[in-house]
Amino acid sequence: MLLKQMKYFITVVDLHSFTEAAEQCFISQSAISQQIKALEKELGVRLFERSKRQFSLTVAGEYFYRHGKVLLDEIEDFKEETIRRGEDQELNLTIGYPKNFSTNELLETIVEFKRIYPEVNISVVSGTHEELFELLVDHRIDMKISEQRRTFNKDYYNENLKESVSFIEISTLSPLSKKEVISADDLKNISCILVVSKDREDSEREFFEKSLNLSHRFLYADSLEQARLMVASQRGYLPVDQIGHLDKPMSGIERIELSYKGNPIQRNYFACWPKDKTNYYIEEFVKMYKEALNK
Template sequence: MLLKQMKYFITIVDCHSFTEAAEQCFISQSAISQQIKSLEKELGIRLFERNKRQFSLTPAGEYFYRHGKVILDEIEDFKEETIRRGEDQELNLTIGYPKNFSTSEFHQAIVEFNRIYPEVNISVVSGTHEELFELLVQHHIDVKISEQRRTFNEDYYNYELKHSECFVEISSMNPLSKKEILTTDDLKNMSCILVVSKDKEDSEREFYEKSLNLSRRFLYADSLEQARLMVASQRGYLPIDQIGHLPKPMEGIERITLHYKGKPIQRNYFACWSKENTNYYIEEFVEMYKGLLNK
């Protein structure tokens, strides 16, 4: 059985006509009819029930049509990916990762991905959630890892990675550090320390005020390390995203679950990338990262 015979058969069914199918396939009607007869002869069954100028599918023909379309689509994807790999002199994958995330799984995913796909050069860009979205829209990164902060855009794939609780880090010298849980009311008289890029302070503050009900007093740090030094010196508390396994906090800091109205604050984390620019490597990395997060 030839792939072109499968294509001829599917085209006939889609067009509901041997004549139109022959035109689409750039062959004569007699030639396409002969190819279908050869296909039926090889299979030893009838795919069409013919009645003068009309036809219908036999049960076998319906099965052949349904599964044949899937096979042809897979072959087309396979062909396109092979061509793309042959044309690309250098394969690059740029991942946007929030600067306030702290997780070993992300780095493990990069190491494992590079082991399996050494031909791909991975680079990482860090920023706030809003900065990463802008970079994604401008095609400066291929995929971003972040929590859900906006309504999903249908032009992008939004692949859920993990659903987990929110924590805060607080100085061990603060009496609140002895509590098993902390509430937003407990923290209302303290400053909230955010890891944020310059000129993005307002959007980050607004999110933490409105979405997480945190204090209206904010301090800002350029990096996670700087923020933790501020926590240790009792300048405020630091909200922490638990997207993976969190290492023990540095000495002088306690990490405690954050609650609001009697329930833990939970957040959803996603990988997001453009449908227009999707490719095999993005999907493979995201799947690998999710597997590590949910071990």
């Protein structure tokens, strides 16, 4: 069975016409009919019920059309990816992740991915959620990991990674560090420390105020390490999300689950990348990272 015979058959069914299918495939109508008859002969079953100038699919034809269409799409993807790999002299994958991100699985996935695919150069970029979105739109990163803060865009794949559990990190010298669960109301008189880039403070503050109901007093840090030093020196608390394994907090800091009105605060994290720029490596990395998070 030739792939072109399968393509001819599927084109006839899609266009509901032997004549139009022949024109689209750049062959004569008699040639396309002969090819499909040869296909039926090889399979030993009829794919079409013919009556004068009309035709309908047999049960076998319905099955062959449905599964053959999927197979042809996969073959086309396979061909395009093979060509792309052959043309690319250097393969690069740039991953964006939030500034306040602190899970071991991302680093572990990068290391394992490099072991399996040494031909790929991986780089990482950290930023606020808004910065990561802008970098993705401008094609300066290939994929971003972030929580859902906006309506999904149909031009992007959004793979649900895991639902996070929200915590705060606070100095062990604070009386609140003895609590097993802490509420947003408990924190209303303490400064909230955010890891944020310069000129992005307002958008981050607004999100934490309106979406997480955290305090209206904010301090800002350039990095996670700086933020934790501020926590240890009792300047405020740091909100963090757990979507994977978190190491024990540094000495002088306690990590406590955050709640609002008696309920845990949880958020969804996604991997997001453009549909028109997708490739095998992005999809494989997302698959490996999701598996690592959900072990």
